[in-house]
Amino acid sequence: MGSSFSSYDIARSGMYVSQRSLNTVGHNISNVNTEGYVRQQTIMSEYNPASYGKFQVGLGVDVQQTRQIRDQFLDNMYRDESKVLGYWESKNKTIEDVEAIFGDLSGEGLQQVIDQFFQGWQELTKDPDSLTVRATVRQRAIAFTDAVNHIGAQLDKLQEDLNTEIKFKIEEINDTAKQITKLNKKIIENEGTRDVANDYRDERNLLLDKLSKLANVDITERNNGMVYVSIGGVYLVNGEKTETIKADYNKDNSMFVTAKWEKSDKIVQLTSGTLFGLIEARGDVAGYKGSVENGSVIETDDVDADAASDTYKFDPASNSLIPEIRRGLNTMVSLMARKINEIHNSGVGIDGSTGVDFFTKMDDSLSFEMGNIQVNPEFNDLDLIASSATGEKGDNTIAQKIVEFRRDELYRTTNLTVGIDDFYRSIITWIGTTGQEAARVTENQNVLVSQIQNKKESISGVSMDEEVTNMMKFQHAYNASSRVMNTIDAMIDQIINRMGIVGR
Structure with missing residues (x-):
């Protein structure tokens, strides 16, 4: 009798396990679109078989666990790889913002303003006594200072935005x-x-x-x-x-x-x-005004080439993005302003004035740099602009020296001493090269992370086709177990209610 009635439990266990498995399938299907969900699987194991003399009799099936299908590797x-992607995405986004600020990578920007500034002085060499040309020189100089100050303000704003994002x-x-x-x-x-x-x-x-x-x-x-x-x-x-x-x-x-x-x-x-x-x-800098680590430069009294080479050295290999860009531009602005002032101070205006700075600082406690340079406000009187070394009519010596200064090799790059244009191009080239590298690595990392994610999805993701197949399988298993239960019940009914009544 023990063997007969234990068959009920065998059939019952089959129905129970099939029901649990169907619940798991339903849970998977319900979460097919849930972010981060990993499909689950019901793991079955047989009961420890019972021994009857020389034989072992199975006692049914049980649920061992409901496990997640995921690959820890x-x-x-x-x-x-996500760590690397996060780093390069931040860097790439910042460089894109820097490129937008400069505009030179699209053919417009500070380089064009520099060209126009020196073209103004070139025109003054042709007509050194003309007030109209002097007004053009002043206007183009203002355009230059406005441009560099605007870039400085935009870089300040970008750093402040990044600072806020860091807090978030x-x-x-x-x-x-x-x-x-x-x-x-x-x-x-x-x-x-x-x-x-x-x-x-x-x-x-x-x-x-x-x-x-x-x-x-x-x-x-x-x-x-x-x-x-x-x-x-x-x-x-x-x-x-x-x-x-x-x-x-x-x-x-x-x-x-x-x-x-x-x-x-x-x-x-x-x-x-x-x-x-x-x-x-x-x-990773303090960031206050005048901070050398955030790109401000230390000015020396000597603006000769040797001193400049020792003092100003642009490092294109730096990983500190915005401070390095600021330092390169501040180097250019500072040396350019002081050298032009030195030349202009030695000249004579139409009114006989001499020793007048062409550029002045907004804050005398700081160096010439982005945000701290302006055209001398006294140049509302155009007679103060010096184009002559002697004061004689038609003398263009000072204007010519300022034009020639553009080609003076005063700026130190990695291993060269170059003029203003080449130095500025080295900054723009560095930004462009760094931007290309950041974009390339970001794209590669995105592909790599996506490939890994796809592999994870192929293992851990819910497949509707597979789950529907499993649902049908467990439904049939449940129905089969219930039929076993009915068959055993009919057999027991035969034994209890019908045996011994033969012939009646």
């Missing part, structure tokens, strides 16, 4: 870390009672994917199901605890922030990710 690859990214990292900590607790609570926490794990893995793009995180999952997340060897998520990152100012009186740990006040060691890309593009 692909998860790790995706997160590693730090807040996003903290918020994501807190959500991961909450999910750690939920997973422990559910799996501690032998329940399944696959959906919580999906949610947590999606957050870990997003976090990995923001910073160079190291992720470890312990045997208890909790994940631990660290940046530069310091735990951001430590099981059920979360460390906070703060946006703290680089230095006293600074306008820019850096990422620091709240408790220790130490700088977060970033090496990749969106946050690192933003900080590097903006410049």
